Amino acid sequence: MKKVHLRLISAAFLSVFVLAACGGEDTGGDENDNGNNGNGDSENGTSEGNGGTLIFARGGDSVSLDPPSVTDGESSRVTKQIFETLIEFEEDSFELSPGLATNWEPSEDGLSYVFELREGVKFHDGTDFNAEAVKINFERWADPDHEYAFTDEGYNYSVYGTQFGGFAGDEDHVIEEINVLSDYEVEFVLNQPLGSFLQNMGMNYFAITSPAALEEFGSDINENPVGTGPFVFDNWTKNSTIELSKNEEYWDEGLPKLDGVTFTVVGDNSSRLSTLLSGGIDLMDGLSPDDIEQVNNTDGYEVYERVPNNVGYLGFNTEVEPFDDPLVRKAINHAINKEDLITSVYGGQATPATNAVPVDYLGHNNTVEEYEYDLDLAKELLAEAGYEDGFDFDLWTMPVARPYMPNPARAAELIQAELSELNINANIVEKEWAVYLEEIELGHQDMFMLGWSGVNGDPDYFLGSLLSTDGIPGSNQTFYSNSEVDALLDEARSTIDEEERAALYEEAQVLIHEDAPMVPLVHSIPVLAGSDTISGYVPHPSTSESLKNVEITN
Amino acid sequence: MFAYALRRLLLLIPVLIGMTIVTFSIIWLIPGNPAQTILGEQATPQAVAALEEQLGLNEPFWVQYGGYIGNLFTGDLGVSLRTNNEIIEEMWPYLAGTIELTMFAMLFAIVVGVNAGIISAWKQNSIFDYVCMIIALIGVSMPVFWLALMEQWVFAQELGWFPAIGRSDPRDPIEGITHLYILDTIIQGNFDDTLMALRHLVLPMIALGTIPMAIIARMTRSSMLEVLRSDYIRTVHAKGSGQFIVIYKHALKNAFIPVLTVVGLQMGALLGGAILTETIFSWPGIGRYIYEAITFRDYPVIQSGILIVATIFIFINLVVDLLYASIDPRIKYD
Numbered sequence: 001m002k003k004v005h006l007r008l009i010s011a012a013f014l015s016v017f018v019l020a021a022c023g024g025e026d027t028g029g030d031e032n033d034n035g036n037n038g039n040g041d042s043e044n045g046t047s048e049g050n051g052g053t054l055i056f057a058r059g060g061d062s063v064s065l066d067p068p069s070v071t072d073g074e075s076s077r078v079t080k081q082i083f084e085t086l087i088e089f090e091e092d093s094f095e096l097s098p099g100l101a102t103n104w105e106p107s108e109d110g111l112s113y114v115f116e117l118r119e120g121v122k123f124h125d126g127t128d129f130n131a132e133a134v135k136i137n138f139e140r141w142a143d144p145d146h147e148y149a150f151t152d153e154g155y156n157y158s159v160y161g162t163q164f165g166g167f168a169g170d171e172d173h174v175i176e177e178i179n180v181l182s183d184y185e186v187e188f189v190l191n192q193p194l195g196s197f198l199q200n201m202g203m204n205y206f207a208i209t210s211p212a213a214l215e216e217f218g219s220d221i222n223e224n225p226v227g228t229g230p231f232v233f234d235n236w237t238k239n240s241t242i243e244l245s246k247n248e249e250y251w252d253e254g255l256p257k258l259d260g261v262t263f264t265v266v267g268d269n270s271s272r273l274s275t276l277l278s279g280g281i282d283l284m285d286g287l288s289p290d291d292i293e294q295v296n297n298t299d300g301y302e303v304y305e306r307v308p309n310n311v312g313y314l315g316f317n318t319e320v321e322p323f324d325d326p327l328v329r330k331a332i333n334h335a336i337n338k339e340d341l342i343t344s345v346y347g348g349q350a351t352p353a354t355n356a357v358p359v360d361y362l363g364h365n366n367t368v369e370e371y372e373y374d375l376d377l378a379k380e381l382l383a384e385a386g387y388e389d390g391f392d393f394d395l396w397t398m399p400v401a402r403p404y405m406p407n408p409a410r411a412a413e414l415i416q417a418e419l420s421e422l423n424i425n426a427n428i429v430e431k432e433w434a435v436y437l438e439e440i441e442l443g444h445q446d447m448f449m450l451g452w453s454g455v456n457g458d459p460d461y462f463l464g465s466l467l468s469t470d471g472i473p474g475s476n477q478t479f480y481s482n483s484e485v486d487a488l489l490d491e492a493r494s495t496i497d498e499e500e501r502a503a504l505y506e507e508a509q510v511l512i513h514e515d516a517p518m519v520p521l522v523h524s525i526p527v528l529a530g531s532d533t534i535s536g537y538v539p540h541p542s543t544s545e546s547l548k549n550v551e552i553t554n
Numbered sequence: 555m556f557a558y559a560l561r562r563l564l565l566l567i568p569v570l571i572g573m574t575i576v577t578f579s580i581i582w583l584i585p586g587n588p589a590q591t592i593l594g595e596q597a598t599p600q601a602v603a604a605l606e607e608q609l610g611l612n613e614p615f616w617v618q619y620g621g622y623i624g625n626l627f628t629g630d631l632g633v634s635l636r637t638n639n640e641i642i643e644e645m646w647p648y649l650a651g652t653i654e655l656t657m658f659a660m661l662f663a664i665v666v667g668v669n670a671g672i673i674s675a676w677k678q679n680s681i682f683d684y685v686c687m688i689i690a691l692i693g694v695s696m697p698v699f700w701l702a703l704m705e706q707w708v709f710a711q712e713l714g715w716f717p718a719i720g721r722s723d724p725r726d727p728i729e730g731i732t733h734l735y736i737l738d739t740i741i742q743g744n745f746d747d748t749l750m751a752l753r754h755l756v757l758p759m760i761a762l763g764t765i766p767m768a769i770i771a772r773m774t775r776s777s778m779l780e781v782l783r784s785d786y787i788r789t790v791h792a793k794g795s796g797q798f799i800v801i802y803k804h805a806l807k808n809a810f811i812p813v814l815t816v817v818g819l820q821m822g823a824l825l826g827g828a829i830l831t832e833t834i835f836s837w838p839g840i841g842r843y844i845y846e847a848i849t850f851r852d853y854p855v856i857q858s859g860i861l862i863v864a865t866i867f868i869f870i871n872l873v874v875d876l877l878y879a880s881i882d883p884r885i886k887y888d
Contacts, residue, residue, distance in 0.1 A: 053724075053725050055724045055725065061846065063636060063850075064637070153638060154605065154635070154638065156601050156605070158601055161601075219638065220638070222637070222638065223637070223639075235727075237647065237727075237838060238637065238644065238648075238838075238843075239648070239838055239842055239843060239846050240720070240721075240836070240838040241724055241727065243727070262724045262725070264719075264720065264724050264836070265836060266719050266836040267833050267836065267842070268703075268833055268834045268836075270703055270706075271702075271703065271706050271718060271719060271834045271835065271836065274703075274706040274707055274710055274711045274718045275706075275710070275717075275718040275719045275836075277711045278706075278710040278711045278714055278717070278718050279714070280710070280717055280718050280719060280720075280724075281724070473599065474599075
C-alpha cells in the first residue's frame, strides 16, 4: 500500500524531471542549431552561421512602431530595423552617410537642399519608394491637419516640432516647402538656415513610411509599420515580443544576414542576465555596472560598450537663494568628487564631464578647465559669498534609474556626504518620476539630478535645450538665462559652416562654465552583453542600431 | 442551494459598484499629469494641454465616472491611451497567461501541499514530518522574488533544465487561439509545443505556488491529524482497511473542508502574487499588463485591469463558498 502512495507523489515530482530532461535535449539542439531555427527554413547544416533569429532582450516594451510619434528609445530600437531615413549615421558615430538618399547638396545660402534618392527601393508592401513618398511623410509631420497626421487619434510629432522650429504655420517653422523635382529628386526649401538640418535627417524619428500603408491602416499605422528597412514587421505581443523577419527584397545586396530578429521584454535586470547566460537570448541591453565582471568571467559571453552620448548633471535652480549666487554654484562644483562617483555609482563605466556636451561632439570645448575637486577652495568661495556657516537645501533625487544615472539614490547619498564637509546640509527629496519632471519644469526645486541623451549628434540638442532661454519653461530646468549665450547659440543654430558653428559653441561653453548653472557630472557608457556567437554587432551612440550586418556563427 | 447561490450573486452587485468607485477614485488621486507622461519628458505645454482636452481629463469626476459606467454596461472597457487598442481585446491574452499560470501554481500547491500534509500526519513525528514542516516554514517565509531568482540561477543558468523566462520559446512562438497555451497546443495536436509550454510553466509555477503549497501542507497536516483521531476513522480501521484507503477514501473528504477555505483564500493571494512572478519570469500576464499601464498612466487600462482582477477575486470567493456548502452538509444554505 505504501508503495502505491509513494508512486503517486513521486509521479508529480518525476514529471517535473521528465520535463527537465526533455528540455535538456531541446536546449542542446538550440545551441548547435541557432542558424536554422528561424521561420522554419530548410537549409540545414550550413556551418557559416548566416541566418538564424537573433533574440534581443530589453527592459521595456516599445510604445509605438510609428517612428515620428514616439520619443522613447525602446521604440526607435525596433523601428530602426523596419524603417530607413534619407541620411543614415555611420555604424558607430553620428557621421553622415547615404541612406535612402544617395547624395544631397545644400544651396550656398543654406536655404535649400536637394536630395537624390536611391532608385529601385521598395517598401515592404511592394510599393515604390520615391520623392512623393518623402514629401507625404514630411507633410504628415509638419501639418497637424494633414490627412495622415491623425492628430485626433492622439498622434503628436513633438520631435519634428523641436527639431524644425515648430509646425506648419508656426512663426519659427523652418521648412518652407518640399518640392518633388522628379521621381528620385526632392528639394527642401527652408526660410532660414538650420545648422542641424542634415543631422536631423539622420534621426530615427524622420524615417519614411509607405504612403500606401498610411492610406490602408490609417491611425493603426503604429501597429502596422511598413518601411524600406532590412527587416519586415511580423507580429507584436504587447509587453512581450516583437517579431521581425528578413526583408528578402532589401536593396542592399546580401543584407540582412539574419533570418529574423525577435525583441523580447525581460523587465528584471538579473533575470535578463540569467536568461542570457542560460542561452535563452542572444543579446541584452541594460547590463548593470555591477554585473560586468560576471559576464567578462563567463566563457562565451561578451560585454559591449556604447560611446557616451549623454550627460548626467546636478542642476541648480539659478532663480532661488543661495543658488542664484554664482560663487555658491562654483563652490559646489569644487566640492564634488566625480571620480568617487564614477567608481561607486557607475562601476567605472563613465567619464567625468566638464560641460554639458559629450566629448566627441562638434564644438565640444576641451580647453574648458574642470572645477577640480578642492574643498579648501570651495570653503573660500562659500565664505566669499557669505555662507561660511553653510546652509540647508533640498536635493531632488530621481526616483528611477536612467543610463546617465544608474543608481540615483546612491549618488544622492554620496553628494550629501560630500557637501556636509562644507556644512551644507542636503535634504534628499524623492518624488514620483512624472511628478518630478513636472515640478522641475515649474521650478519648485533647489538643486536636482537629471540628465540628457543625444539623438542626432548635434550640440544644439544639448546646449540649446538645456541652457538657452528658449528652453524655459521646458527642458531648461536650471532657469539659466544669459543673453550672450543665447546670441551665440542662435547664431550657431542658423550657421551651416561646421567650423564656424564649432567656434560659436566653444565660446558659449566658456561663458556657461563661468556661470556654472550646473555641475556636469559624467558622460556614462551604457553597457550591453551578448553571446559570442554573434558577430557584426556595433552598438550605436544613439542607442538604436541597425542589425542588418549582424550574424550568428556557431 | 439555488436560492443561496442566487442571493450570493445578487449581493455581488453593490460590491461591484463599490469597487468601480474605489478604483476610479484611486486613479483620480494619483499625483502627476497623465498627458505629460504620455507625451514624454520633452513635450511642449501646448501639446499637453491639447491632449488633456482630447482625453476629457478636464471633465469633473462624476462626469468621467458616469461615462465609464455607461460604457461598462455595453461591454466596452474603453481604449488604451498608449496603444489605441480596444482594452477588452488587448487584455485577454494577458489574462489567459495569468489564468494558466495561477491554475498550474494552484495545482502544484494542492498536489504537493495536500500530499505532503497527509504523509506528515500519517507519519507524525517522523523525519519526513519534520523535514516537510521545516520546508513548509521556509516556504511560507521566503520572498517570492528571491525564490524566483534562485530558481533561475540554479535551474536555468547553471543546470539549463528549464527556460528562465517567457511562456514559449521566442525562436519558435506558439500561435494563440484561446491563448491558454497548453489547451491551444493540444487542440492543434502539436505535443512538442505542449511540452515546451509545460517546461516554461515549471519555474514560475513553483515560485508562485510555494507559499500556498506550504500553507496548504500545514493546514492539511493539522486537519488530517484531527480527523485521524476521530471515532469513525477508528471504526474504519477496525474493519481492517489499510492506511491508504483510510486516508484517501475516508479521512480526506472531511479533512479537506478547512483546506478548501485556505485554497480559496490562496487563489486570491495568487492573483496578487502573480505580478512579481510575472515580472521576474517575463510572463506576459495581467499583473504585468496592469503594472505597465500604471507606469504609462494608461488610466482606462488601469481601471479595467483592476476591475477585472477584483471581479475574478470576488467570483473565486463565491465559488469557494458554494463548494464549501456542497461538501459539508452541516453548512446550511440559508
